[in-house]
Amino acid sequence: MATYPSTANSRALPPGGRARSFLRRGQVGEDVAYLVTLVAAATIFLITSLIFYELFVQSAVSRQKFGFHFLFTQTWDPIAGNFGALPFIYGTVVTAALSLLIAIPQGLGSAIFLAELAPRRVSDSLTFLIELLAAVPSVIYGLLGIFILVPFLQARVVPVLKAVFGFLPIFQGVFYGVSYFSAGVVLSVMIMPFIVSVSREVLLAVPKDQREASLALGGSRWQTTWHVVVPYALKGIMGSIFLALARALGETMAVTMVIGNTPQIKASLLAPGYSIAAVIANEFTEAVGSLYISSLIELGLVLFVVTFIINGLARLMIMAASRGGAHS
Amino acid sequence: MDPSSGDLAKAVDARTPLPGNHSPADTPGGIGSDQMKVQTMKLKASNVNFFYGGFHALHEINLQFSANKITALIGPSGCGKSTFLRSLNRLHETIRGARLEGTIVLDNENILAMNASALRRRVGMVFQRPNPFPKSIFDNIAYGPEINGMGNHQHVAELVEQSLIRAALWEEVKDKLHQSAYGLSGGQQQRLCIARALAVNPEVLLLDEPCSALDPIGTAKIEELLFTLKDQCTIVIVTHNMQQAARVADYTGFFLMGKLIEFDDTKKIYTTPGKKETEDYITGRFG
Ligand SMILES: Nc1ncnc2c1ncn2[C@@H]1O[C@H](COP(=O)(O)OP(=O)(O)OP(=O)(O)O)[C@@H](O)[C@H]1O
Numbered sequence: 001m002a003t004y005p006s007t008a009n010s011r012a013l014p015p016g017g018r019a020r021s022f023l024r025r026g027q028v029g030e031d032v033a034y035l036v037t038l039v040a041a042a043t044i045f046l047i048t049s050l051i052f053y054e055l056f057v058q059s060a061v062s063r064q065k066f067g068f069h070f071l072f073t074q075t076w077d078p079i080a081g082n083f084g085a086l087p088f089i090y091g092t093v094v095t096a097a098l099s100l101l102i103a104i105p106q107g108l109g110s111a112i113f114l115a116e117l118a119p120r121r122v123s124d125s126l127t128f129l130i131e132l133l134a135a136v137p138s139v140i141y142g143l144l145g146i147f148i149l150v151p152f153l154q155a156r157v158v159p160v161l162k163a164v165f166g167f168l169p170i171f172q173g174v175f176y177g178v179s180y181f182s183a184g185v186v187l188s189v190m191i192m193p194f195i196v197s198v199s200r201e202v203l204l205a206v207p208k209d210q211r212e213a214s215l216a217l218g219g220s221r222w223q224t225t226w227h228v229v230v231p232y233a234l235k236g237i238m239g240s241i242f243l244a245l246a247r248a249l250g251e252t253m254a255v256t257m258v259i260g261n262t263p264q265i266k267a268s269l270l271a272p273g274y275s276i277a278a279v280i281a282n283e284f285t286e287a288v289g290s291l292y293i294s295s296l297i298e299l300g301l302v303l304f305v306v307t308f309i310i311n312g313l314a315r316l317m318i319m320a321a322s323r324g325g326a327h328s
Numbered sequence: 329m330d331p332s333s334g335d336l337a338k339a340v341d342a343r344t345p346l347p348g349n350h351s352p353a354d355t356p357g358g359i360g361s362d363q364m365k366v367q368t369m370k371l372k373a374s375n376v377n378f379f380y381g382g383f384h385a386l387h388e389i390n391l392q393f394s395a396n397k398i399t400a401l402i403g404p405s406g407c408g409k410s411t412f413l414r415s416l417n418r419l420h421e422t423i424r425g426a427r428l429e430g431t432i433v434l435d436n437e438n439i440l441a442m443n444a445s446a447l448r449r450r451v452g453m454v455f456q457r458p459n460p461f462p463k464s465i466f467d468n469i470a471y472g473p474e475i476n477g478m479g480n481h482q483h484v485a486e487l488v489e490q491s492l493i494r495a496a497l498w499e500e501v502k503d504k505l506h507q508s509a510y511g512l513s514g515g516q517q518q519r520l521c522i523a524r525a526l527a528v529n530p531e532v533l534l535l536d537e538p539c540s541a542l543d544p545i546g547t548a549k550i551e552e553l554l555f556t557l558k559d560q561c562t563i564v565i566v567t568h569n570m571q572q573a574a575r576v577a578d579y580t581g582f583f584l585m586g587k588l589i590e591f592d593d594t595k596k597i598y599t600t601p602g603k604k605e606t607e608d609y610i611t612g613r614f615g
Pocket residue numbers: 380383385403404405406407408409410411412423568
């Protein structure tokens with residue numbers, strides 16, 4: 001309060017006094033706002049730390065028994081009490097990667113169309129529909145996956161893939177329907193809306209003068225989009241992809257319905273597998289014995305760390321990419 | 329009574345010895361001194377009307393730009409200078425609902441019948457705010473030659489160097505060509521944008537208030553640069569700064585509310601304007 005120079009006079013002069021108390025109220029408002037945002041931020045940090053702490057503590061039995069072998073062991077045998085995370089890590093990574101492989105070109109393509117080519121009104125209404133996709137509960141995706149997608153893949157897609165790419169190990173073996181492949185496809189549909197809607201926003205936010213600079217040099221519309229607009233927006237586009245990836249890694253319900261829930265590691269995408277989130281959801285309620293429960297919790301810890309590492313790598317990649325351009 | 333007009337007249341006198349004194353031998357493109365005296369018209373706009381949807385932004389503009397001269401377009405804000413400038417390389421086509429009527433002829437070729445990319449390569453543009461790409465200095469300038477397929481890496485690298493030299497930026501950036509263009513000062517960025525435009529060898533260079541975001545030193549550098557560039561191309565500059573128009577332009581056109589009020593020798597416009605509106609604007613009575 002000593003910062004206001006006319007403290008002495010203000011008591012004598014009512015208008016000045018009123019102004020001062022108003023200023024003070026403003027100051028209090030600042031403090032409250034600061035406090036509220038600080039608490040909010042601290043809470044988020046606290047929750048994250050607590051999750052990690054709980055997962056760490058609760059998985060003690062399993063960690064002590066298996067150590068780091070847990071990460072590299074392929075067996076998952078509740079009866080013999082032998083637990084390893086590798087098939088689940090493998091399934092999680094493979095399905096997430098596959099879903100990105102499908103969703104990135106498709107999502108980016110749609111985003112470019114919606115931002116650069118479609119008339120604004122068409123673009124807005126299509127984007128609304130795409131964003132609705134993100135709101136569909138994942139169990140619905142799972143059901144559609146089982147009853148519509150899997151039979152479709154079996155009848156139309158897989159025979160073609162096998163005919164064309166059959167020599168590749170990833171497309172060999174019998175296709176029973178539930179598989180890494182099916183899970184990847186379902187996931188790609190689920191994460192695509194994130195990529196489209198965020199990327200579209202970022203593309204639309206590219207300043208007009210960037211486009212004009214390219215056009216004025218004789219650049220065609222497509223050259224301008226591809227060589228100027230997309231690179232300018234790259235940071236935001238990558239952000240959308242990592243948002244999508246985070247969702248793909250953690251998705252549980254839809255994946256467990258189509259992945260086959262078989263703890264094994266197979267080179268073929270057509271084989272059934274398992275993911276971390278799916279096994280936790282499926283087995284947690286039935287788990288007996290502290291080692292079994294503790295192993296499942298350690299799987300949760302692994303998922304947490306994997307997600308953490310991937311996000312960290314993502315951030316590094318974005319930083320590296322933006323250093324070349326250094327904008328915004 | 330109006331000191332500004334006196335200053336402007338002085339500015340006009342001060343710069344007269346500067347332009348036109350270049351030796352014809354170093355003029356590229358085979359434009360000899362004879363042709364320069366004849367004053368070929370590079371670009372002609374006839375009966376140009378421009379509409380933004382229902383809004384009639386330009387009325388019956390008739391204006392010719394002499395080859396290898398600098399023409400300034402002046403006028404109060406909103407009078408249609410940028411609109412006119414952008415129609416000269418058809419950049420208005422990116423605006424929905426914008427419509428151009430009339431004819432604009434570049435070297436006897438109707439620009440409205442040309443391929444837009446081909447036209448814009450010949451008629452380059454520099455914008456009000458420096459707008460480098462978020463790429464390195466080198467890549468900014470290489471962009472134009474690359475998208476236009478102007479030769480291999482070796483040739484592009486030569487073009488980059490040449491353009492930077494022409495834009496009087498080479499000495500300042502030659503050691504950091506691969507650093508981000510965003511690390512340059514505003515004035516340097518604007519010269520980079522000029523270099524970028526020059527890299528595709530335009531015949532006409534349009535500049536829309538290129539100095540409005542710059543300090544006096546940056547402004548002076550760009551003005552100096554324009555003198556050296558007019559050997560090689562025809563320059564059209566929109567400016568709010570009347571001293572600037574007086575300093576750099578051979579010809580000046582005055583726009584008001586979408587109409588071309590007066591077009592003449594810069595000297596004439598600033599000393600003995602033919603129209604009352606021009607005089608009012610130049611002497612600062614409105615605008
Ligand atoms: N995209 C647009 N849509 C609709 N009207 C526009 C558009 N751009 C400009 N106008 C209008 O056209 C008129 C001329 O605008 P223009 O930008 O050409 O003026 P200017 O002379 O360049 O002004 P300034 O000196 O402020 O840059 C103005 O009345 C403006 O409001």
